Amino acid sequence: MTKRFLVFLLVFSLSVLVCRAQTTIPVSSTVNSLVSITPWVTRVSATSATIGIEFFQAVASGIRLSASGDAGPRTQWTTSNGLMRLQSIHRFDLADLEPGTTYDYAIVVLDESIPTEVEVASGRFTTAPAGSTDHVFFAVSDNQVSPQTRIANFDAMFKNCGMGTADFIASLGDLDSTFDDFRSMYFKTFYDVLVANGYGRQAQIVRGNHEYRGKETDLYFECFGTGYYAFSFGDVFYIVLDNFEDQIRHDSTPAHYTLRNSLESYIEAEARWFEGVIHSEACRNASKRIVLAHTVPFEFENNFYFQNLSRVVGKYLFGSNPECPIDLWLCGDIHSPYRFDPVAKTFYGAKRKAHPYKIKRYKAFDRSEIAFPVFVNDGPDGAGVDITVTKCAVSQDGIRLTQMTPDGTVMDDVTFRKGQPAEIHSTTFVNYDENFHPLP
Numbered sequence: 001m002t003k004r005f006l007v008f009l010l011v012f013s014l015s016v017l018v019c020r021a022q023t024t025i026p027v028s029s030t031v032n033s034l035v036s037i038t039p040w041v042t043r044v045s046a047t048s049a050t051i052g053i054e055f056f057q058a059v060a061s062g063i064r065l066s067a068s069g070d071a072g073p074r075t076q077w078t079t080s081n082g083l084m085r086l087q088s089i090h091r092f093d094l095a096d097l098e099p100g101t102t103y104d105y106a107i108v109v110l111d112e113s114i115p116t117e118v119e120v121a122s123g124r125f126t127t128a129p130a131g132s133t134d135h136v137f138f139a140v141s142d143n144q145v146s147p148q149t150r151i152a153n154f155d156a157m158f159k160n161c162g163m164g165t166a167d168f169i170a171s172l173g174d175l176d177s178t179f180d181d182f183r184s185m186y187f188k189t190f191y192d193v194l195v196a197n198g199y200g201r202q203a204q205i206v207r208g209n210h211e212y213r214g215k216e217t218d219l220y221f222e223c224f225g226t227g228y229y230a231f232s233f234g235d236v237f238y239i240v241l242d243n244f245e246d247q248i249r250h251d252s253t254p255a256h257y258t259l260r261n262s263l264e265s266y267i268e269a270e271a272r273w274f275e276g277v278i279h280s281e282a283c284r285n286a287s288k289r290i291v292l293a294h295t296v297p298f299e300f301e302n303n304f305y306f307q308n309l310s311r312v313v314g315k316y317l318f319g320s321n322p323e324c325p326i327d328l329w330l331c332g333d334i335h336s337p338y339r340f341d342p343v344a345k346t347f348y349g350a351k352r353k354a355h356p357y358k359i360k361r362y363k364a365f366d367r368s369e370i371a372f373p374v375f376v377n378d379g380p381d382g383a384g385v386d387i388t389v390t391k392c393a394v395s396q397d398g399i400r401l402t403q404m405t406p407d408g409t410v411m412d413d414v415t416f417r418k419g420q421p422a423e424i425h426s427t428t429f430v431n432y433d434e435n436f437h438p439l440p
């Protein structure tokens with residue numbers, strides 16, 4: 001090899017390196033410049049989870065997943081029709097995970113100029129355990145207050161109600177009234193607040209009727225997935241329902257937000273899914289089945305909710321001897337907290353405020369149709385105190401529900417055990433008859 005050729009080789013190699021350097025974004029700057037919303041985690045179950053991320057521009061992205069003891073990380077890209085999709089929001093629905101296992105993940109993007117995968121974000125989550133496991137979760141709902149007040153309320157729930165001890169946190173819908181700015185609502189006033197309080201960037205997200213409203217409401221699906229799903233925690237099976245919008249479509253103001261409602265095929269799809277999920281092995285073998293819903297399982301204000309909901313779950317859940325017996329229906333929506341005891345056939349609710357609208361249109365339910373406990377979290381401007389959080393301790397003994405205001409004041413504290421009347425530990429609730437008249 002001649003000296004001249006060696007010099008040529010050296011110059012050529014350097015020029016290639018310089019060329020690469022000019023076309024490759026350094027990893028450190030890529031991390032900060034590409035990611036607009038850092039990864040969020042939802043739908044964590046024993047063998048599945050969902051992780052999302054948003055970028056400032058459309059990119060091909062994937063998730064690299066590893067657990068200790070794994071043979072090697074696996075990478076799952078967002079693909080369709082044989083291509084890695086270029087899009088700004090990526091949602092990775094992860095399946096075939098191991099129960100009770102901590103996974104490290106890295107979000108990668110494809111840098112076509114090199115080409116190589118560039119890591120842009122990373123995190124960690126743990127799948128729900130299998131087998132019999134006592135656990136605690138916290139449920140919030142109907143946080144239709146100003147963004148600043150919402151953040152303050154969640155902060156207070158961590159500080160005063162012990163929300164940071166939760167095995168998981170569930171938002172039962174209506175995080176705000178209208179989702180013209182979806183990102184601000186769900187990330188700045190919810191996920192970010194969890195992180196600020198030392199909790200993981202992780203929650204179960206139930207879709208409320210207000211998540212049907214607003215210019216950016218479609219982002220619910222892009223970020224979290226379909227409005228109904230199921231997950232397991234230990235041997236408890238959770239069914240998350242989409243209860244739809246509470247109003248029939250109107251073609252005129254003020255109900256303009258219903259114009260894009262197109263529920264028929266969606267209701268049918270959820271009904272088919274529900275029929276399948278309650279016959280699944282995980283549901284049939286569960287020690288307890290808990291429904292996380294946005295709305296109550298009976299008529300309220302109008303029957304539009306109820307008639308649609310009945311089409312999805314009525315055949316299997318309602319009646320005195322249902323095919324799929326559940327242990328709890330936990331929800332929000334009506335801004336009137338109460339609990340129904342299916343054994344004692346008692347109905348306790350918040351002491352009612354002078355609120356003609358709610359009182360006039362509030363309907364009781366047919367107790368013969370409901371054979372499971374119902375527990376309703378509070379919301380603003382209803383019969384109750386305003387915003388509450390419900391702590392749910394699920395154990396072999398039963399389900400203990402403690403409803404608190406953000407300052408930690410206990411509104412109701414009760415344990416439901418299968419086949420027994422509820423044990424009331426303490427309450428501020430009033431006993432009502434089925435026509436909502438307070439009993440002495």
Ligand SMILES: [Fe+2]
Pocket residue numbers: 174208209210294333334
């Ligand atoms: Fe609602």
